[in-house]
Each structure stands twice: as C-alpha cells, then as structure tokens.
Amino acid sequence: MFPATVALFSVTRSMIINNDYEKVIKKFFTSIKENWLEANLLGYLFSLILFVLYFNIKVIHLIEIRLLYVSVMSVTLIVGVLVIISFAYVFSVFVHFKFKWWRYPKYALILTIAKPFNTILLILLLVLVLYLYYIVPPLLFLQGMGLIVYIIMKIASFSFPKN
Template sequence: MFEKRWYNRLGDFGFNLILLNILWVAFTLLGLVIFGLFPATIALFAVIRKWILENEDTPILQEFIKRYKAEFKMANVIGYIVFLIGMGLYLDFQIVQKISNESLQVLLINAILVIGIFYLIAVLYVFPLYVHFDFKLMKYLQYACILSIARPFQTIMMVAFVGVILYLYMLMPALIFPFGMSLFSYIVMRVAALSFPKKKVLQET
C-alpha cells in the first residue's frame, strides 16, 4: 500500500488546517456570530479530535457540518455559561478598582487576577472535554477545573504552546487568516488529549 511521504503529510496537514479555519469563520458568520461562534468552535474541536485520535482521513466538511448542526443548541448553552463567568470576573475587577481602601483593593485585585488566570486555563479544557466525553453540562466545567490542577505538566505545556502561537500571530499577522483558530484548536486538542483519563474512570467519579 502506498504510504505518504512526510512532505505529502505536511501538505495535507496544512491544507486541512486552512480548510478548517475557513469553515470555522464561515459557520460562525452563518450563525450571525452570536449564535454561530460556539457551535462552530465545538464542530472545529470535534473534527480535530477525530482527526487526531481516530482517522487522519476524516471527511472534514461533512463531519464539521454534522457536528455544527447536532451541537448547535448545547454548544451555545455551555459557551455562554463560560462567557458569563468571564464577564462576571471582568465586572468584579471593574468594581474592585473603585474601592477606596487601597490595601483591600490590592488584595482583591490580586485574588481576581489569580482566579482569572485559573479561569482562562480551565476554558482551554472545556471544549476538548465536551467533544471527547459525554457528561451532564456542569461536569464539563467541573472536570476542566480539575484537569487544570491535576495535570500540571500538560497544563503548563498547553499554556506554553498557546503562548508561542499567539506570539507568532503577533509577529506575523498574515498567519491569522489561513491558520488562526484551527492551529490554535489543534494544539489545545492535541495537548488536552494527553491529559484525559480513561472514560471509565471519569464516568465512575
């Protein structure tokens, strides 16, 4: 059987990332951004998860559309829960800045910053967990928080890789158009998959 050479595989990899990024943008816009952003993101992670763990030859377009439709409602529910939690932290930060007691203000600002960093790290796990496991809604948020702490090596690796990607995008903004969200999601999904315990273990907890 013919085996692809490394440069053919690299070319396929790049093409698939570009295609996925185009689909993510297109279906986000299809949902008028407000309703399309989270279903498109879930569909993106679902395709990448299948691509990484099951089959590199996954029919990307068909799989993306299928997951976008199937997860449209639930993706918006979990997406906006995560968004509202973030907005709550932002509003808390704005309120704390108006406190006149300087010592209390510094203490609360530092506490919110620590919680905010933990929140951002946990968010990186939410979508990979959603496409990999079948849980009740709040379990995704619970396990995202648990994995952020329980898998420190993978968490540090994920944050480092995400930082590198964002830095590359700042240095070369032209990369954002072809690879923006798809490369970011690929790295997050790839590292997150290393953090996942067996499904049986999670289902029994």
Template structure:
C-alpha cells in the first residue's frame, strides 16, 4: 500500500537519501586510490619549500591513477543516475553500478588517460605561469578557463558514455560539440557542479554520501534535456523534408493531368 501525505513524502525523501548515499559510497570505494592520493598532500603537510614539488608529484600520481579508478567508477555512477533521470528509480543499485563498471571500463579508462593528461598539463602550467614566470601571471587565468571547458567536456563524456553506444573517438568528438554548441546549458552544468562541490566542502559530512551522486544526477538531467531537444529538432527537420519531397513528387503529376486536359 502506497504511503500518502506527509509520511509518504518523508518515505520518498528517505529513499532518495539512501539511493544517493549508497551510489556515492560505491563511487568513492571503487575510486579509492585516486582519492587517497588526492588527500595525501593535505595530510602530510610538507615543508614550505617542498610544497610546490609535492603538489606537482601528487598531480602526476593522480593523473596516473584516475584512468584506472576514478573514470570507470564515475562512468558506473552516471549509468545509475541515467536510470533515475529516465524514470527507473527502483533500479538495483549494486547490480547496475558494477555491471556498467565492467561494461564501460575500457572506454572510461581511455577517456581517463585523455582527460587526466590534459588536466595534469593545465594544472602544472597554471602553477608555472602563476608563480615562476614573472610578467605572465595573467596567462595563468587562461588555464583556469581551459580547465573549466575541459571539465564541462568531461561531464558530457560521462553522460554520452552512459547513454549511447559509440566508439571512443565519437564520444570525445560529441562531448566537445555539446560543450561548444550548447554553451548556456553546458555552463549551467558546470556552475551546478561547482556549487555542489562548494556546499560539500562547507558541510564536509556531505562528501562521503552525496556530492558525487548529486552532480551525476544534475549533469545527466541537463544532458537529457539537450538530447531530447536535439532529437525533436531532428524529427521536425526530417518531417519537413519528407513533406517537401512528397509535394515535389505530386507537382509533375498535376502538370501532366492538366496538359492532358
């Protein structure tokens, strides 16, 4: 019997808290080596002179670990989020997560190598231009803009990977097209992700349970809106083309009947 009223509302909220938290914990556990390397520089507290070298070393190690841990785990999390957004809210979490983790592992790993390498280069260049090259500090902020574009492209990549069966090159290409071709929706995705991260950093108890899964749901929700609009435009264009072709086919017949008359 379905619960109604206030109790039904509390029950639905508790269900969503469970779904989001379980998925987020699975994501963190399957990508644990990456997050361990991420928090190590903050825990070790290196000497002031060694701080920059420690940061660069940590970035390199995270770039190596990310393709094999973080990216397959994130791909699996987006696959669960896709089910929720498309209406299948009662999908089995463990089965769906690990099935898609296995199915998309290779493509997610290849995508991870590509994105991790670019992120590592941009982060290191940002540090170099900001602190070591005098007179060119303004260029450091260009790398921030490039990292933002790369982040948006990466979010599109995960959404595409969870939603379509494509070759890896097509995933990269379409992620870039969506990033540039839908700038306002893409910017909204990035802002939403940054807001969730900022809130989670402010209220750190959210980090283990919600921040990754909420970003995945929000990202795929926006991605699905874009895809639905593009499919509708395609159907309208095809319908208009078919109507135009049918009118062109009818015209010669009409002319022939008139000439006979």
C-alpha cells in the first residue's frame, strides 16, 4: 500500500511540477520498484506512531484526576493532529527531495509547522473533498485518492523550492 501511495504522489508531482502527462503507468510502476523499501519503512513508521498514540489515548482514559486527564489528553491530541498532517505531507516530501528515509518525517513536520496557511488550506480542502465524497459516494469511485493526492501535492508544491 505505501509504495503504491508513493508512486501515486510521484506521478502527481510529475504532472504538477513538470507538466509531464506521458507514460504515467510506466512511471507509476518504476516508482514502486525504486521506492519499495523506503516507502514501506516510512509508512510503517507512521503506522507505529499512530498506534502508540491510539494506545496512549486508551491509557489516558484510565486517569481519574480531571486536570491531569485534560492536560495529558490535550497534548496527546495536538501531537496526534500534527502527526496526521505530517503524514499527509511526508509522501510529497519523499517524492520531491532525496534524503535518508528517517529524515522525511522531520521535514514533513517542519513543513506542517512552518507553513501554517498552507496547512490550514490543506485541512480545509481535504475536509471539503471528504465531505463531498460522503455526500456523493460515486465521486469516490470516479476520483478516489487521485483528487486527494493532487490537493496534497499541489499545496505542498507551494512550499518547495522552485528550482
């Protein structure tokens, strides 16, 4: 699943930044082959982080002291939101830059925090698209992840260097 997601971001990046609409299928499968290991490592790293946050929330519900519960839950939810938004950005950072695989989450988090207007725009557009998919379910089958990835990549490309 994660290598295919990276390949989708890679093809979308090629369309947005390079205006290259040729040989999409070939680029997709080439990207899967080239990024198989790193994409899986990134995806499972984020999956592990999200699992730990989920487990943390379950444990926090056992806290009986109200003030402690509210403060710890607030911090956990803020971290969770940052992780989810960084997860949205990490694949666009992955296909645009070449770093070691463990640096991508850091740069995705920096992009999330350093560009708050882009992040807010991203959240609003994704909520709008997901609501649209909810209201008109056939759009999910017609557009699927392509529209979501296009929105993420387009907004992330505003933050990337132009050269």
